[in-house]
Amino acid sequence: MNLSHVEIAPRSGLLRVREFCMAEIEHFVNPDDKSHPNFSSVSNKELVLFGREDQLGSGKTKTISVGDAVSSGLVNNETLAYFMARTQLFMERIGMDPSRLRFRQHLTTEMAHYACDCWDLEIQSSYGWVECVGHADRACYDLDVHGKATKTPMVATLKLDEAKEIEVAKLKLNRKVLGQVFKADQRVVSRALESMAEDWADFEPIATALESDGKATVDGFEITKDMVSWSKTTKKVHEIKFTPSVIEPSFGMGRILYSLLEHCFYQRDADEQRCVMRFKPAVAPQKCVVLPISSSDDVNAVVDEIAADLMDSDMATRVDKSTASIGRRYARADEIGVPFAVTVDFDTLSDGTVTLRERDSTVQIRLPKADVTKVVFDFVHGRLTWDDALAKYEVVEVKED
Numbered sequence: 468m469n470l471s472h473v474e475i476a477p478r479s480g481l482l483r484v485r486e487f488c489m490a491e492i493e494h495f496v497n498p499d500d501k502s503h504p505n506f507s508s509v510s511n512k513e514l515v516l517f518g519r520e521d522q523l524g525s526g527k528t529k530t531i532s533v534g535d536a537v538s539s540g541l542v543n544n545e546t547l548a549y550f551m552a553r554t555q556l557f558m559e560r561i562g563m564d565p566s567r568l569r570f571r572q573h574l575t576t577e578m579a580h581y582a583c584d585c586w587d588l589e590i591q592s593s594y595g596w597v598e599c600v601g602h603a604d605r606a607c608y609d610l611d612v613h614g615k616a617t618k619t620p621m622v623a624t625l626k627l628d629e630a631k632e633i634e635v636a637k638l639k640l641n642r643k644v645l646g647q648v649f650k651a652d653q654r655v656v657s658r659a660l661e662s663m664a665e666d667w668a669d670f671e672p673i674a675t676a677l678e679s680d681g682k683a684t685v686d687g688f689e690i691t692k693d694m695v696s697w698s699k700t701t702k703k704v705h706e707i708k709f710t711p712s713v714i715e716p717s718f719g720m721g722r723i724l725y726s727l728l729e730h731c732f733y734q735r736d737a738d739e740q741r742c743v744m745r746f747k748p749a750v751a752p753q754k755c756v757v758l759p760i761s762s763s764d765d766v767n768a769v770v771d772e773i774a775a776d777l778m779d780s781d782m783a784t785r786v787d788k789s790t791a792s793i794g795r796r797y798a799r800a801d802e803i804g805v806p807f808a809v810t811v812d813f814d815t816l817s818d819g820t821v822t823l824r825e826r827d828s829t830v831q832i833r834l835p836k837a838d839v840t841k842v843v844f845d846f847v848h849g850r851l852t853w854d855d856a857l858a859k860y861e862v863v864e865v866k867e868d
Contacts, residue, residue, distance in 0.1 A: 495711035501544035509552035510534035543584035581608035634667035744804030794867035
């Protein structure tokens with residue numbers, strides 16, 4: 468979604484702008500059980516955590532597994548930690564440098580009054596450590612406020628396998644007094660009291676205040692002891708109703724994209740003028756470039772055939788038939804992050820093979836042109852690694868100058 472940002476004087480280049488794109492997850496969870504069914508799949512994932520105690524003390528981060536972070540209480544609960552781990556895995560998968568990622572916990576002075584715990588994924592770039600993804604346990608605040616504003620209970624129901632006894636408050640409302648005092652709001656007050664009475668733990672503070680002070684506040688209304696009488700009792704229930712807590716990961720898309728561009732940029736050691744974008748195949752805008760070694764019609768026909776086959780498999784493909792040297796055309800593709808280059812040469816016309824170049828190592832293999840689309844497709848979808856390809860196909864030496 469697009470959001471307007473209260474930034475009067477935009478600064479820091481592309482990081483602080485008046486309007487930006489956000490991606491959010493609103494994950495609802497039982498406030499009394501914040502475990503996650505898939506937590507075991509990420510419990511061993513190690514994260515770099517910068518807890519509030521370390522921020523105020525040593526100033527150093529800790530590398531710790533997600534499971535240990537939860538069991539030690541550093542991260543409040545499994546569901547919050549699960550989304551933190553999934554965010555880390557996502558960043559690594561799209562090509563972020565793991566050594567420049569960390570999670571910083573909000574200080575108590577930064578957290579909203581209703582929040583249980585908050586962690587920001589910060590990415591290091593030329594602007595320093597920049598908050599790019601927020602992970603907040605917002606408790607029940609959002610739904611409580613919405614429910615009060617709309618006068619609609621925002622509750623979830625948990626069906627129990629077996630009935631169980633719970634402690635509740637049995638109320639007797641003095642509707643005459645309630646009506647005289649609250650008039651049109653009588654029903655609102657009555658519903659609030661009856662809702663709290665469903666769980667003795669919720670009603671007990673009200674009961675204590677009425678016993679000791681003769682009055683208590685319920686949803687902004689002051690009630691007195693003559694308005695309600697109660698007794699503590701138990702009842703069997705087959706379901707439990709609760710207002711869900713919200714775990715909210717919020718992704719700043721512009722900041723993530725900018726940081727990815729920085730993390731992927733580098734210059735060749737042998738030539739600083741040759742710049743490369745180290746995009747992973749899955750996120751590279753163009754997956755492959757197809758190049759002819761000469762401008763002959765026979766060679767160009769094969770180039771067009773391979774490019775068409777790649778594009779038929781939904782892989783964005785670039786064709787460069789310019790008269791620049793082959794090395795210069797490789798460099799052009801490297802600059803925009805194209806991970807693979809297919810070169811159609813004179814051997815192609817005689818034996819039907821082409822060369823496939825990997826961008827970062829610049830190593831080339833020779834393979835049948837019929838294999839190109841499947842091999843590149845498998846690279847893009849993570850089914851094949853470059854090492855796998857090196858083991859299967861002949862490595863060739865090609866001068867790029």
